[in-house]
Every structure is written in C-alpha cells, then in structure tokens.
Amino acid sequence: MAANKDSVKVAVRVRPFNKREKDASSRCIISMNSNTTTIYDPRNPQNRKTFTFDYAYWSHSDFIKSKDGMLVPGEPNSRYADQRKVYQDLGQGILENSWQGYNATLLAYGQTGSGKSYSMIGNTVNQGIIPAICEELFKEIRENRDSNRQHQVSFSMLEIYNEQVVDLLSKSKAPGGLKVREDQQRGFYVEGLKSVPCESYGQIERLMEQGTRARTTASTNMNACSSRSHMVITIQLKQICTKENLTKQSNINLVDLAGSERQRSSGSEGDRLKEGTAVNLSLTTLGNVISSLAEVAVGKKSVHIPYRDSVLTKLLQSALGGNSRTVMIATLSPADICYEETLSTLRYAERTKKIQNQAVINESPSERLVKELKAENSKLLLKLSRLGQDGRRAEDETQGLRQLLSQNELQIQAIQALWQQHLEEARRDWEQQYADVTQERRMMQSFPYILNINEDPQLSGVVKHFIQEGEWELGLSDRASNVITVKGLGILDRHATFTNMNGKVAINPCGEAKVIVNGAPLLKGTELQHLDRIILGSNSTYLYIGFPSERRDEDWGRLDYDFFQSELAVAEGFDMDKLGDTSSKNGKANPSVLAVFHDYIKVMPMVTEANQMSQELNKGMEFKLEVKNLAMCDSKGHDLEKEITVKVTHKETKQVWVWSKAKFINRKFLMEELYQRHMEEDTMCVDREKDPFWDPVDCVHLGSAHVWLQSLAFCIKLEEQVEFLNSEGSEEAILQIHLVPCTATGEVLGEDDILIDPTELLGRRFDFQIHIIQGFGVKWLKEITDRGVQIGYSVYNHSHIFYTKCVWNHMNPTLEHKTQFAILSVSQDFLNYLQTNALVIDLWGLQAGCIEMASSMEDVTVTEEGSVIIDDLRTSVFCSTMETNGNHLPELYTQLTKLEQETELLRAINESLRKENACLKKQLKNTSTKENSESESKGGNHHRISSSASQPSLLPKRTDSRGSFRRGCDAEFAKALKVFYQSMSSVRRQLQLLRCHRPSEEDDLHGLQLFTEEQTKMLKGFGEQLELCISTLKQDVAAIVKRKRERSGIW
Ligand SMILES: Nc1ncnc2c1ncn2[C@@H]1O[C@H](COP(=O)(O)OP(=O)(O)OP(=O)(O)O)[C@@H](O)[C@H]1O
C-alpha cells in the first residue's frame, strides 16, 4: 500500500577543513543553500552538480570554539549547523518514531575522515546524535508520570570487520566472530549478542566507552584499522502498558559505516585477487542493495535485492526497504582534493533517498508470549467457571486446569523476574566499571603514562598504560608482575623496559625490538620527555604523558596520528623538496606535492606492517614505498602529479614487482586476513593462487626516455643519445636512437628537403623512421645478469604499442629496431604533436619466468611500402588533457617556451621576407612593363613582336633566378634551423637532467654543499647553452636577411 510507504530521509553535512587541508590551502568545493548542495569540479568550476536532500548541514565555517571547546554558530544568523541542530532534526525524529513503536535506523555514510563518527558519536563536549538520543530517551523515561507504563531499555554494540561480527560488550571473543541467524519473526539477528539492560544514560555512556575500548584493542591487536569496520549500536526500547495490556517495541539501529573509499580504493585496479577480499564485501553489497532498491522505487520489477550477500546487509535488511524508518547522514569532505570521493558520496545519497520502506508498529515475541499466556489464562478461567455453572463435578479436570493456570502465572512472573535479574547484573557491571574509571582517573593524576594514538581520532586516547615507580617490562607477555602488556604487530614478548626513578622516566628497547622515539629509532635507553612520541613494533603508536608537574595546559590534539607519521617520514628521509616544485606560483604549498606526501604517510605504516607480516609468515618479500613521477609518462614532459607505488622484491630470487597504491592496499587487507588466520589457527598454508604475497613474475617498468619530435616537423634527422630515467629521476640506461624523415619508399631526406615552415607539411603525406639502435649501461642487469630488457613506445594517437625485440643478459643490448611510420595527410593536430611533444620510450625489465612483451598487429594498418599508418581513422582521438597542466611548468621550462616563441618570431620574419620578395617581384614586373611600353612606344611593332616573342624565354629565366635565389635563401634558413634544433635537443636533455638532479638520500651537509655547487654549475651550463643557441640563430638569421637584402639590391 503506497500510503504506508515512507522514503529514506537523507541529510548531508560538510565538515570544516582539517589541518592538512588548511596547510595545503585547499579550496572548498561545496556550497549549500537551503536543502540544496552544489559541488564544483576544482579543475573546471563551471562544471557543477546540484543535489537536493531532506537536510543540508553547513558545518564548514561561520562557527567559533567556545571556552570549553564547543563548536557553536559564530553569530546569531550564522548558517553553521552544530551538533544540537543535527540532533534536533534527525535524532529527535528517530526517538519519536521509536516511542511510537517503529523500528528506526540511522546510517552514517562517507569517506574516511569526513565526519561520520563526529556526527554519530562526537566528543565529550560536542555530543553526537547517539549520546544525545540516549540522554533524551532516559530524560523522557524519568519524566514519565504514568505508573501503568513501564520501560525497558537495552543496549548492544557490535563491529563488523572482514565479515566477522564482534560483540564489543562481551569479554569473551568467539573465534571467527558471532553467527548471523535468520528467524521467521525476527528476521536476521546476531546469535549470542550481549544486549545489556540499562536504567540510566550514565550506564549507556559507560557501555559506549567499554565498546570503544574493545574496538581500540581489536584494532591494534588485529592491526586492522577501525575505519574499515562498521559499528552498529542497537538500542531496544520496550514500553509495557500494563493497563491496556499493550507492549510496543522498537529497535533503534545506529550505524557508523566504514570509510566509503574502501569500496573503491581496493580491488579496483584489476588485481588478480580482487574477488578474494571480504574487507569490503559489506560496503559493496550495501551499495548494491541501495542501487537495487532505488530501481524498485522507480518501478522496475523483478529486481533481486542482494541482502544475503553480506553480514551488514543482512542486519540492515529491515532498515532498507523493510520495517523501519530510516535516515542516512552522508558526510562530505569539503576540500578540492576529495572531489571524486565527495561526488560519489552525493550520488550514493541520491540513490538512497529513493528507497521506500514500510514501517509498522512492533510487538516483541516475549511480550506476545505474555499476552498469549494471559489470553490462555482468561480462557481457562472461563472454562472453569463454566464447569462450575454446569454443576458437573469433574474434580480432576478442574484440578488439571488450575495447575495449568498456575504454571502460566509462574511463567509470566519468571519472564519479568528475568528482566529484573538482567538489570541487576548490568547494574553490578556498571558499578564495577565506574570504580575502574574512577581508579584510572586517580592514576592519571599521580603517574606518568603512555596513551594510545590511533588513526581514527575516536579511538585515540582510549588505552592508557601507567608507569609507576620502579622498573616495568613492556611486551606481549602478561606472565610476570610489573608488566605492561601491549599487543600489536612486531611487538616482542619482551619488547622494552620503562624505569620510573627519581622523578624521571626512561625507555630501553630489549634486544632487536623496534622502538622509535620522536621519529628516530632507538638503539639504547633514553629519558622520556613529556609529549614524546613512541612507536613500538610496526605501528603501535603512543604519546608519553609526563609527571603531573610537567603537564601544562597544552593542546595534545595536534599530536595526532598524522603528526606521528609525518615526523617518521621526514626522519626516514622523505623530503618534499625532492619531489620538485614544492611551492606554486602564489607562494602556497604545491597541492600535488602535499597530496603525495599525505598519501605517503598514509601508506608508510601499512608498508611497515606488510614487511613485518612477510617476515613472520616467512614470505621473503620486501616492500618499499616509492614516489613515481608521472612526468616520466607525459609526452610533453610537464612536471605533473606524483604517485605512490610499492616496489616488491623477493629477497632471495631478487624478482621484482611494482604495485600501484590501490593494489598494495588491497593486498594489505588480504595479508591481514591471512595473518589473522595464522594467529588463530596457526596455519601457514595458503594456495599460491590465493596468496596475497604472491604474483606471477612480470615485466617491470624501469624508466622512460623522452625524444623530442620537433626536428621532424622541419624534416631534420635527429640523432640522439637519451637517458632512461627511473621514477625517482635517476639514470637507468642510455639509449641511442635516430628519428629519420624519409620518403614513402624509405629514402632518407637530405638537407635540401629541410623545411623552414613546417606548415608546408599540411595536407601532405609524411614518412619517418624510428630507429632504436642500442642501449648502454642498463642498471637492471648490473646485479643480476639473468635478466633482459625490451623497449616499448607508441606514436601520436595510435593506440598500438610497438616493442623492440627482447635482449637478455646484456648490459649494452643491441636492439636494431627500425619502423617506418606514415601520416597520409598531415593535420594541424599532428603538426602540433611534432612541435610540442616528445616520443616517450619505455624501458622494460624482463626477469626469469616472465612473459616477454608483445602486441598483436591487428590494430595496425600499413601502406603498400610497409609503413605503419598513424593517421588511420580507427585511431583514437588524441586527448590533450596534459595541456591544461601548463601552470605546473617549472621556471626553466618557461624559459624554453620563451625560446620557442622567439623561433616563432623568426618564422614571422621569414614570412615578411617572403612578402617583401613578392613585393619586389611586383616592382620588377612593373618596371619591366614600363620599360616594355616605353620601348614599344619608341620602337614600334617590331619591338613589340620581339618583346612578346622574347617574353616567354625571359620570364621563366627571371623566375628561375628568383626561385634559385629563394631556394638559396631557404636552404640557408634551413641549415640555420637545423643547427638550432639540434642544439635545442641537447638543451632539452640538459633541462631534463636538471629537473631530475636531486641530492642523494644519505647526503650530509657537505654532500648537500657539493650538490648545490654541481647544480649551480649545471644551471650555468644550461643557461649558457640556451643563450648560445638563440644568439647563433639570431646571428644566422641576421646574416641571411642581410645577404638577401644585398642581393635584392635594396641597399
Ligand atoms: N562537523 C564537524 N565539525 C568539526 N569537526 C569535525 C566535523 N566533522 C568531522 N570533524 C573532525 O574531523 C575529523 C574526522 O572525523 P571523523 O573521525 O568523524 O571521520 P569518520 O568519517 O568517522 O572517519 P573514519 O571513516 O576514518 O572513521 C575528526 O577530528 C573530527 O573531529
């Protein structure tokens, strides 16, 4: 029935910039007006999309922080939506529904760090929706004056990670997690989940703390990040109206989902193991369920809703398309770098709002039982009275009925007593925990301690280990006394010792144990200072809080997880300056460099953990984080964005793989699964095909070389020696290559064919050969000789990749690869390509067992002479997206562009000379006509006849001399240009070298000094060569112009 249907309500909320975004001078790409939200494409602000939702919350700006840390609207009319506003709109509605007996669900969806947990849970001063609902719920219960109305509230908290359900309130952990079962009446439910009866908000607060602590420990023990798990809190509210004999029951599900980008960042890059991971299954299935339900809502029939495909969707079945009133809050990151992810969140929300639910008022099975029992009792009583009325004395029957009656009464009492008993137990637990918390608070005021710092701010500061006087051993072991038990990847049985003596605390690593303090690995004991950062094992991060006397009113918030990782990255030698241009023109930090730094610090701890797991599981793999410079693949050589890659090396065989960031993250999830299984079942066995550490041996991209094509536009042969530079900018090999303009039949064009004006090529056929001759000094073969190389390249917009043959075991491989290409009709686009692009040549490393590179020639059409046609209609359109990135050009590149502009100028001079030529020709013609007419008038008919007779012989001769004069001039120009373009090639090469010139990692101050001197020398050389280049051209042109003018007799 359509009348009963109600759509899922959707709200969006945009948070303030975080520190990282502020540092990067991020732009906000979201705007909100009433309930519409607009997102702008940062690359093209004209490209905007507007969405309408039930609510749009602007929490990005116009707020102030009050003294106690509360974020509130800056002024009375501020549009800032604070926590209270969000609660009033969303939380209160949920609570009202619940009072009426409807099930209610609130889902928070959004990218990691977008504010899901902040909206749902918040912090102590900025209370989120969940605590606000609970507080309000008990307030209303307290205020209830109706003695015939009883309330029962119970609370459960679970986490779904990797398709396993973990009860966050239970101390005992079932291996493999709790089971999800299905019941005809209840639908899907978690078997054995602890549901704690509560009588006050204080109890719920404590339970949430307990759950968060359990989440934190799980996250460190399983080395799994909380943002990859879903948290589901269920508050069950029962209202028993004794008078009306009516029971209403409502389940409020409050779901803080895993970061949405997990759905996309893993398994998306064609990884062989993409199907294997369960980490994202719930989130992916949720997306599928929502999409299917949206289709149903628009009238599509027979759509399968895949609820059963994941644990999360099973548990949310009633919330999505079922018996629940559901609200989703989609949280948005405001920064430009999050554009793709934020847009995808908005689209997700758009689909969700279409979902239709059918909520009904509920009765719980146990209450029904009471009702049924009571109904049965009434029947029995009626029967008894009838028996009496009938006057029949069936004693035994009456007795039987009385017995049944009293049994039923007992059952009713038992059910009610059980609730009281549960309440009593919960009360005792709560009191115990309350005592523990009070004790912890006291300890915090007396002793120094270490405080856990988690990637998820919600889980930071949850675990505290106190360092009381004396010596304390820290490690996995909990056997001895005076032990601080810490679990985590790479933590040893005995990991470190803490000593607290004479008002000082020192830490001392045990044996090989990994302890890092403030970014530096610790080799011996050191005294700790208040707020020192400690990393134990792979990535267990703690902040040291000194003695109470050392503490000030400082803000520890800035010492977050990112701070730890940035400090470590810098200490390990990650240098933003090495990534190139760190500041953009407006003096602000270059966002692309900051983005790569951010990526680096995000992936860095994962790499450390992968290495630790590889070691513990005896996989023999070593992972290393690298920054790949995309300029390597850019045919314009622009300094584009950088990218993180992970180089994987087998320690024994020295086989190498290069994984993209997404592939590595996917594999890391799978490694965690495997590692977890190993910990639980102590099994190392895994099918090689399913082993996340294993991949078939493949070719490795070693580096790229750029060969500038401009000389071809002038039909000038180019003979080059170019360097292959690897992703870090150092030389991998040298390549000898020729680019040869030729005729259709392959004859090499000579100097006479050199063009001054490349536009002469327009509309003509043009042939050229790429001749890859030999490589020199291939580093890939330096260490291990059982390796080979192969070279690949593609031309213009032709999709085909051409490969040379493979050459094995040779550091100086002879490749001798020659291919002729033909453009049947040169277009302006192709000409532009020649004039501004380089041929990007990729060097591939082959290793034992890998398949050599080859490409089918199906997409290649050849002329009858055998040239590959590259302007074939089937080829894809050349997409020049790189052009838009001109603003990243480094200064030197701009200089080069200037030079090219000057060439344009020279070309213009040439053009005007031509015009002058034409003018002279006309003058000459006029003069000759004048002469002729004069002689005509003087000499009469004879002359006219002889003149007209001599005309044909005279004019061709004249034109001939003009023609040869022009040709002579053009040839001189051509030569000058040839010299220019050849010297320009070497200038470009030098520029490339300069760009990649970086100090080596180990360089100390002296090394850096040498580097700077070298750099200065190189710059000077570059500048001189550039000057020489242009001045030679200017001189040559000036000489040609002068000669030409002399010859034409102007002066
Ligand atoms: N509306 C807001 N106002 C102020 N600060 C916010 C707001 N939303 C989020 N933040 C801050 O942004 C940071 C990240 O938020 P939060 O932890 O809620 O993200 P999340 O979406 O839960 O991420 P994850 O998927 O990793 O769990 C926190 O420090 C939080 O305090």
Ligand SMILES: [Mg+2]
């Ligand atoms: Mg969160």
